[in-house]
Amino acid sequence: MDDVIGSIGHAITLAKRLREISKNIEDAEFKNLLADLNLELADTKLALADVMEKNAQLRTELATIKHSQGGISIEPLTFREFAYFTEGNDGPFCSKCYETANQRIRLKKVTGAFSTFGHTQCPSCEQFYDGKI
Template sequence: MADILTTVSTAINLATRLREIGKNIEDAEFKNLLADLSLELADAKLKIADLVSENASLKEKLNEVTSATGERCPSCNNRTFKIISTRPHPTFGDLGAKEREYKCSTCGFEESKLVDP
């Protein structure tokens, strides 16, 4: 991506130099085309900068999801399903059974699971 930005910057510099040279030329069509080229190149540079920023943001989100270490969420299938609480099961707690509450930090899905002793 940096190569593209460098290329567009170089093209803008060339267009600026052409504009300077064009000051000596009286051809109005040449000057108009040169001005249009400069505007298009500047617009392209802004769009590329936005794409670079969006790409960095998406890479960060992808890294968060792929590096997660929790269980797979039954809803979204990401490894962001984590235990948020554990307590004795209301019915079988006297026998050692526990009830665990899980919540996915990606999609918000919640579920309780019975854990045998």
């Protein structure tokens, strides 16, 4: 992006020099073209400033999203026994939530009387699973 800004700045400088030189030239067509070139460069500079502002805005939004998710995880999940796990053995994640809503919901251990329904339960859909963590 800095290269583009530098190029436009250089083009504007060249156009200014041409304008200075054109004072000694009486060709109307040359002066009209030079005026058009100056307008185009000014428009380009404004458009670039707009793009840079939007780019900065999008970078801020992306950083916010990444931060809110603790970094975007792209590690694939594999189904083993009763639930999904990452290759690094992170999990278990609820198979129902992952397969129906593509959500990675970590299963919690079930203790006490509810353990007759299963060893783990999804805190989101409340599905019980009969597998040990």
